[in-house]
Amino acid sequence: MKKIYSLLLLVISCTSFGQTIYSENFGTPTGTTLISAYSAGTAPATFQNSSPIVYTGSADIRITGVSSGYSGASGNGNVLINAIAEFIQIDNINTSAYSTSNLQLSFGINTPTAVTNLLTVEVSTNGTTWTPVTYTPSGINWTLATITSGIPSSTTLSIRFTSTTALQFRLDDIKVVNFNPTCTLVLSTPTAVCSAITLGIDTYTVTIPYTGGTAGAYTFTPSSGTVGGDNPATVPAGNIVVSGIPEGTGFTLNITKGSCSFDATAVPPLECKPASALPYYEPFAYAEASSLGSSQQWSNVNTGDNIIVAGGNLLPAYSGLNPSTTGYAIFDGAGIDCSSAFTSTTSGTIYYSFIMNINTMAGVTDVNGGYFATFGSGSSTFGGTLWTKRVDDGVYNLGLEVRTGTAANTTWTNDAYTAGQTVFVVVGYTFGDPNTASDDTVNLWVNPTINGAQPAATITDTHTGTDLTSISNFILRQDSATETPSMSVDELRIGTTWAQVTNGTLGTNQNTIAGLRMYPNPVSNGTLFIETSANAEKSVTVFDVLGKQVLNTTTTNNTINVASLHTGVYIVNITEEGKTASRKLVIK
Template structure:
C-alpha cells in the first residue's frame, strides 16, 4: 500500500487531501523530507530524512521507505492538502519506536507532540495544529505512552492512554478532529477496514476556537536529546474526511501511478510547466490553490502547460491520463 494517498479531487466529498499521489516516503533513503514534497516550517531544515524500509503491520501491505524522528533533532515539516478539510478530518499512520531513548519523563504531564494536522501550510506561517499525538516515556522502563490533544488555549493538556506501549513494535494510530465540537480522538490499533468504534482517548481541553479548515499534516521533532519526542519511525500516513478511507486496506483507483510521470520545473519561474508521461496521451490538467479553489483547467496532448496567469504561491496540480489520476504540489515563483 502506498504511504501517502491522493484521490481524484472532489470539492464536495474529499476522501483524501494529501498533495502527493507519488509517496514522498518512496524517495531514496537519505533524501530530506523537504526535498520530497514536504516543507520545513520550523527548526533546522534537512534533519528529517527518508529512511530505508517500511514498517510492517498485519492487514496493511507497505512498500518503499519511511521517515524517522531523531532524539535531539528539531525540524518541523508539513505537507499541503490538495483541498481543505472541514467538518471532520481523520488521519492515520504506522509508528514504531526502536527504543525509548530521548523521551520526556513519564512524570511529565504534557510530554511532546510529534504528529498533527495543520490549519495552514508553507509558505504561510504554520502555527495552528489540531489533533496532536503526544508521547512520553511509559511507567515501565523501555516503554512509552501516547496521548491526544485537540488544540491550544487555556490549560490545554493531552489525554493520556493508560497503557505502556512496547518498543520495537509497530502500532496503527488513527486521529479524528471534529471542528464542530473542537474535539480530538485517538485510536490505537483499530480494526483495518472496520467500523468506527469508541476512541481509545478523547480530548477537549484546548480552548482555542477550532480553525476554519485543515490544510495539511505535519511532523514535529521537539524537546532535547533526553526529554523530547525521542526516536520514532513513521510510515503510511493518510489524511482524509472519512474513517473508512484512513483505515482501509484497499488501494484507491489513482494510486496506480501514471507511468513515467514527470512534472517540472518545480518551482516554476518562467510561466511554463512541463508534464511528461510514458504514454504521452491526452491529459486533463487542473490546478487548485491551497484553499481548494480551481484556478486553471485544460485538456492537452502537449507537454507544456501555460501557468503564467497564476500568482506566486503554492498550488496543487492534478493530472488525469487514461483513467489514472495523480496530484503534485506546485510552487510558482
C-alpha cells in the same frame, strides 16, 4: 521549547545617490550600558558591526530618548554623551576603495542647542593624529547632520565624537557613504511571487520598483533569471522585473553605471509547492537518505536537523496494511518540522493515519511528554496533536489534544505500548457545529482493524475555546531531545472518511489502478512497459529525487521511451481513467 521559524522576507540594500560603506544603529540595549560592556553583550544588546570595527569611549548606550523625526531614524538604542571630554570612538572603517571627494559622514543628533562645535567630530587614519570636520546643527532635538568633505580614504578610518560641554548630546544612525550625484537610481522594496506551483522545480519572479531613471545606461547582473520590465535608461520610474529564478534559490541583482553600484538581494518567496487534493496518500517514495523537506510534497518550517527518508519499508509491518517498500521517515530529538499542504477543510471530520515505530524512549525525560504529529492551520497553529510520554525506556503512552495548549490538557491512553513494535494510529478532528457553538473534538484510534467499520475511539479530547477554523496541512514535528523519541513513520493517509485512511491497499488516491504492472525495473535498454487490467491510454509523469519533472508523456502500446533519463532513481506517476498510481523506477 526550541523553534526558530524562518521569516521569508525580501531585503534590498542600496542608498539613494550613494553606496553605504559603514552603518551603525546601536541595536537595542536592555538598559543603560557602558560601551565596553555593550560590545561584549548578548543580542539584541550588541553593536551592528563586529571585528575589525572597534568601539571605545566613556559614553554609554541607552534605550531612552530614541531617535525620531528624520529620514532613516532607527529608534531604540543611541549613544548618550553628557559630560566634558566624554566621547565615543569608532575604529577600522575601510574607505580605501573610494575617493575622498565622494565620501560623506552622516549621523542623527539630539542636541539641546544650535551652537556649533559643542560636540567635536574628528577623523583619523592612524588613531593618533586627529583632524576636526565641521557640521552645522539644523536645529535642536533630533536632526540629521551631514558632513560632505574631509572624510579620508583609508583602510583604518577612525571617527571620534567628543563633548566640550556638560550639556547632553545623543547620537544614532552613524553612516559613511560614497556619494555620487550622478547615481540617481533609487530602488524600493521588491516583491517575489512563484511563476507556477507544481510538483516540479518551479521558478519565481522578483519585481523591483525604482525611481530616478534616465540618468544613463545601466548594466544588470543577476545571480540567475532574466532581467526585463522597464529600463531605467529610458523610463524615469517603473519596475525592474527578473523572471525565471529557480525555486528555493536566493537572488541578487547588481546594477552598475560607471562608479555607481546598487545591490538588490532577495530571499525566495514561500516555496512554490502545491497543496495536495484529498484524499491524500504519502508512501515516502523519495531517495534514501534524502531530506523530507527538500521534496516537492513537504516543506521545512523552521531550523535544525532534517527529517530523513530511510530506504525500504517500516518493519515489522502492521497486519493487513501492506506498507510500500519505497521508503519511510525517521527522526528524533530537536530539529526541523516538516509540513505537507492539502486542500483546506472547515467542516465535518478530517482524519490522518500512519504506522509508527518508536525505537526507544531512552533520553525522553520530559514528564509532560511531547507531540510529534499534528494537523495545522498554517505552520504555527496546530490541532489534533498526537503525543508520546515515557513510562520507561521501552514503554510509552500515547496522548491526544484538540489544540496545543499545555500538557495538562492532554488526554492519555490507559494502555502502554512497547518500543520496537509497529503501531497503527488514526486521528480524527471533528469541527463543532457553528449553529450550536459546540466545541471541536478529536479522537484517537490505536490499532483499529484494516478495512473495517469505524469503532469506538481509544481516547477522546475536547476543550472549550480552543477550536481551529480550518485545517490545511499536516506536520511531523521534532521538539527536543527530552520530548521527541527516536521513531519511524510510514504510510501516511489523510482523508475525510474513515475508509480513506484505513484502506489496506497501497493508497487511496494513488496506487489504485487495477492490475498495474511496470517492468523491467531497473531499466537498462531505454524502454519501460506499463500494463494494467484496462490497458487504456495512460498519462505518465516522471520526477527525479529532487522532485523535478523530467518526463511527461502518454503511453503508446503500453510502452514509454525513457532513454533520455540518466542513471538514477525516479518516481513515476501513472494516471489511467481518473485513477493514479506512483512507483519507484531505477534507470541503470
